[in-house]
Amino acid sequence: MVYKHSVYETNSFYWNTKGNDFLRAIVLPFYGAFVTEEKCQLFGDVSGKKMLEIGCGDGQSLQYHRERKASELWGMDISERQIEKATQHLKACGLSARLICSPMEEECDLPVDYFDFVYSVYAIGWTTDLEGTFCRIASYLKKDGIFIFSWSHPIHKCVVDENNRLVFNKSYFDESWYSVAPDFVQGELTLSDRKLSTYINALAKAGFVIEQMIEETDQEIIQLHDEHNDLVERAKMFPVTFVIKARKL
Template sequence: MNNDTILINKKSWDEVAPRFYGRTALPEYGPFAPEETELKLFGSVRGKKVLDIGCGSGHSLKYMNDNGAAELWGLDLSHSQISAAGELLKDTNVKLFQSPMELNPGLPQTYFDVVYSIFSLGWTTNLEQTLKNVHEYLKPGGVFIFSWEHPLFSRIQNTDDGLLFNKSYHEEGPYDHQAWNHPAIMQQYKVSTYINSLVDTGFKIIKMVEEARITDELISRDHNRWYNWSKVQSVPTTIIFKCEKH
């Protein structure tokens, strides 16, 4: 775990949290990605204990509550995000923890039916430790679902000559995201690194999704942004995994 990176990212998220209020939350998995209403990766969550890693403003937990989840638990690095989630979910039984995802702040082990992370996992400074924590939180047979920016997307840029690689796909590790306007450090991994890390941790991969869904509304909303139409036509924005604990 890199404490310096975590402190930088916490400060950044505490500042920008209002700008991301309610953004990229279930049923959405990510920009231009198929939604849960189509994929149905979770199935019924009625009566289940769920944990959100990187819960942000709490809107994915609200989605879980609206669909009958029995227990709502959330973890996020940012004090601002946890405060927003607490206010949004004040009429529920939610339990919220402000903590890096690399640490267990007191969450029960072998307890949850479902752990998920919507467009947050790439902020971890230690993928293996975070996956180990998730595996420990889940009951045997429990499900882990997560989405993140597709590893190809930030390696390719729009130019006047078309789409070009701006860094090697083989390069992994921390990087400053081109579209992030505050000091912050994300992590870059190959698809094979995610797959192998999940398998090595003890997960069975049930499904991987990297398709795009393109609508006129999304094209209009995201025009000239990082996730723009000309790039999305050729490069997937989002990768989604559904896994099961052995």
């Protein structure tokens, strides 16, 4: 059994040290591999809107929204080092944001019924309490506020390449926590591959209605990459990223 605090300690240490410098961030307009806001248009017009990012990283996605006339920028991240980098980046861009270092699962004095949008680009999957996190996010949003998040598609983690054939090496239904050491980076992360139904049911329980789900691969982006790239080959066969847009009832 993996305890939540242990997961938090492992992952926050990783992002505060090696992972912060070596793992390439996924930032808007990209939601992940082969999915972009420019194509999906999930946010629409954000001018004058109050935005909160869960897992704000170095602040580039917050910058993206400010350039589109969002009125307020707020960000939360598990890593003190990421918050420092976001502060430096936004300051260098002449932008201001309210940034909070906290696990997304915990109370951190964010205003309730306040935000027009809460969003997360490849960060929600780190939570150790999905239902609790979605309930907190719902509390931050105004009525009819929008929650948009992306994460690695769970089917992506179930398939490996063996002798030029894609084969299942893991059960889609296995949501247990496991340790992983990313390529070329010292350190260790702890992850859980949740089913899509787990995300959808947790959203419903928190009072959200799903307006749109994206799991298609953008063929225009695929054409820009080497067709022999392993990720490209996989993305032609099944989704590697999913994005959900939900509205608070």
